[in-house]
Amino acid sequence: EIVLTQSPATLSLSPGERATLFCRASETIDRLLAWYQQKPGQAPTPLIYDASYRATGVPARFTGSGSGTDFTLTISSLESEDFAVYYCQQPVTPITFGGGTKVEI
Amino acid sequence: QVQLQESGPGLVKPSETLSLACTVSGVSIRNDDSHWNWIRQDPGKGLEWIGYIHHSGTTNYNPSLHSRLSMSIDTSKNQISLTLKSVTAADTGTYYCVRDPALGAFDSWGPGTKVTVSS
Numbered sequence: 001e002i003v004l005t006q007s008p009a010t011l012s013l014s015p016g017e018r019a020t021l022f023c024r025a026s027e028t029i030d031r032l033l034a035w036y037q038q039k040p041g042q043a044p045t046p047l048i049y050d051a052s053y054r055a056t057g058v059p060a061r062f063t064g065s066g067s068g069t070d071f072t073l074t075i076s077s078l079e080s081e082d083f084a085v086y087y088c089q090q091p092v093t094p095i096t097f098g099g100g101t102k103v104e105i
Numbered sequence: 106q107v108q109l110q111e112s113g114p115g116l117v118k119p120s121e122t123l124s125l126a127c128t129v130s131g132v133s134i135r136n137d138d139s140h141w142n143w144i145r146q147d148p149g150k151g152l153e154w155i156g157y158i159h160h161s162g163t164t165n166y167n168p169s170l171h172s173r174l175s176m177s178i179d180t181s182k183n184q185i186s187l188t189l190k191s192v193t194a195a196d197t198g199t200y201y202c203v204r205d206p207a208l209g210a211f212d213s214w215g216p217g218t219k220v221t222v223s224s
Binding site for chain 2: 001032034036042043044045046049050055087089091093094095096097098099100
């Protein structure tokens with residue numbers, strides 16, 4: 001199975017700062033990568049699919065990039081509601097998720 | 106707008122069978138080309154894909170669970186179901202019903218149902 005490794009595990013930032021999250025795949029997945037945001041007690045919500053396409057309603061401050069094995073999610077200027085856990089996911093079965101990056105204040 | 110709602114017992118005894126249902130609204134499963142997935146999350150931990158089913162009956166299961174797992178669709182109820190046999194404490198977690206509209210990504214998630222395996 002394809003292993004996704006996210007880094008860092010925790011990112012401590014302040015509102016208004018830029019957040020850069022990484023996801024590395026154990027083998028090439030072209031641009032087949034999605035990102036999700038999860039807040040405590042809630043289901044994940046989609047942010048990005050196909051590496052760089054924002055899901056419906058996702059603010060423009062969220063940008064996905066990358067291809068092959070290395071991917072990045074950038075939040076250009078953190079808002080208070082962005083402090084959450086972020087997961088990457090690839091669709092080659094068995095579908096797998098990264099271990100998550102917690103963005104905390 | 107697609108909505109998914111999971112239902113099932115909150116508590117299951119070890120070695121017994123877990124059965125969950127997901128009721129879908131906003132779209133007819135029989136007319137939709139999506140993969141209907143189950144994903145679970147250990148308390149405080151990450152996400153694990155369990156498997157999916159298509160309205161044609163095609164299934165794809167995580168090899169780690171394949172021998173204990175079964176999924177089905179009831180188009181008359183617009184519902185998908187999961188059955189997991191011989192559960193252990195390792196099966197404790199929140200189970201999500203999730204749609205992949207043939208994107209390779211998940212666009213709609215149910216709120217999740219918590220399952221505890223304990224005697």
